[in-house]
């Protein structure tokens with residue numbers, strides 16, 4: 438081993454190791470590496486001393502700071518629950534108008550309402566409440582029973598055509614055996630005209646007769662002007678919102694076979710506060726539009 442040997446090109450000392458004529462330069466480890474090695478080792482030792490670190494069979498080194506993450510999490514959960522209780526209590530005790538006038542409270546209501554709606558209502562009404570065939574869109578501002586939070590809460594509580602004793606009841610009668618074919622075609626065409634749909638000349642000719650049938654058979658529930666009656670849960674036929682469809686075939690089917698949608702009662706499944714939150718949430722959907 439020739440320790441003193443110098444590399445002729447770089448002029449640096451070699452370690453004396455040699456492989457097939459290739460010699461290793463004696464380059465020291467860079468200081469920065471040593472520095473970080475020392476710094477991280479020091480950090481690790483200090484951290485072991487301060488924080489919970491080493492397992493010791495049944496227990497562990499607790500650390501000088503005495504931090505216990507289980508307690509930290511438990512405390513956070515307790516704080517969150519306390520925070521929730523504060524606002525749920527306010528929702529439970531305040532009137533709908535008071536809650537709606539409190540922006541901070543409404544933020545909680547909307548957050549929690551969205552979750553409750555997703556868990557319980559979205560299967561039928563869609564995640565944004567926009568409904569689908571057979572399930573009403575709750576975001577149009579056009580309501581079967583009324584769109585104030587009080588009325589919506591009652592709808593949610595008792596359901597529609599459901600099994601609860603207090604359920605709201607509404608039925609679109611089947612006119613298939615009450616009216617003849619002509620009358621059915623005429624009144625269905627008249628219904629299409631109510632929402633301003635374009636009609637062919639042959640259809641326009643049916644309108645006067647259709648209007649007569651409507652006046653005789655339909656106004657009791659849908660109103661003189663066809664705008665519906667909320668105390669009967671009968672829909673407005675003059676707007677573009679349809680539960681079952683506004684095309685000629687769907688309207689004809691509604692009149693021929695009748696309709697009776699079912700909305701479950703939630704009284705036994707949701708707390709009064711949850712129903713209140715959902716009613717405020719559903720009421721806030723209107724204006725979100727279609």
Ligand code: HEC
Nearest residue numbers: 557558561571572580581582583589592597698699700715
């Ligand atoms: C099993 C399906 C189903 C579920 C689940 C459901 N609904 Fe309904 N809901 C309906 C149907 C169907 C109607 C319309 C009934 C009718 O045609 O008369 C309706 C009607 C309503 C109405 C009346 C709308 C109006 O125009 O007056 C409201 C409000 C409502 N639902 C809210 C909710 C809320 C809130 C939930 C969740 C707690 C919910 N629904 C869950 C099927 C459902």
Ligand code: HEC
Nearest residue numbers: 607608609654655658670671679680681682691696697698
């Ligand atoms: C006894 C009350 C009642 C009478 C009478 C009645 N309707 Fe209805 N109608 C309803 C109710 C309630 C609904 C909603 C049914 C549901 O969603 O469950 C409805 C729904 C409809 C729909 C479906 C609306 C949609 O959004 O899809 C059409 C169309 C309709 N009625 C047309 C008529 C016509 C035409 C007549 C007369 C020939 C008539 N109705 C008579 C109560 C009535």
